Amino acid sequence: MTTIDKTTEATTIRVRWRDPATWGGILALGGGLxxxxxxxxxxxxxxxxIFxxxxxxTVTLDPSPDRLPMAEAFWLSPGSFGVPLLLLGALVVRSTRRGERAPGWLGCGVVAWAVLLGLLGGFDAGTIILLLIGALFLAGAWFKKEPSRPRS
Structure with a gap:
């Protein structure tokens, strides 16, 4: 009976930089930050x-008119999707560094999210960048990893 090794090897830098998901992860990290x-x-x-x-x-879901600037400040920075996008980018970069592929559903989800945002609020630069991140995640899902070669 043969056993299948399911451990992933860390990829070389050359292979990792050719993976589109790595670029999508870096873009997501930068965009979220x-x-x-x-x-x-x-x-x-x-x-x-606030401090x-x-x-x-300090921030409520139903702010009074005098508390509206505080709610806006919260929902546009730590309460925004910038923080989850940063974390998502970090996860994808870590995964590709370990030689794992980004899942295709992740790219589809980011693209669907960007299309929804674009249809509701217009396709601005942020929405286009989000579409690019999703497309890079999708491309990374189909990225063919080079087989590792033993070093001599």
Whole structure:
């Protein structure tokens, strides 16, 4: 009876950089980080007010008109999809580094999400980048990994 080795080997740098999912993961990392940091930076005065009033229970789901800037600041930076996009990118980069493929359903999900956002709010630069990330994840799902060669 033969056994099948299901362990994955870490890929070489050359192979990893040719994997489109790696590029999609890097783009997702950068996009998530950029969105979260820039959105928080653009609302520095609101964040200062949040910290002055006390950090806990400052943001509600149904804010009054005077609390609306705080809710907006929250939902556009740490409460936005920037943080999950950053984490998703990190996971994909880690997976491709270990020689694993990005699953095809992940790319389909990101593309569907981007299309939904584009149809509801218009296809702006962020939506186009999200479409590109999903397409790179899809391409990475079909990426053929080179067989590892023993070093001599």
């Amino acid at each position: 950029f969105h979260t940091v820039v959105a928080a930076t653009m609302r520095q005065e609101v964040w200062a007010r 002055d009033e006390g950090f806990f229970n």
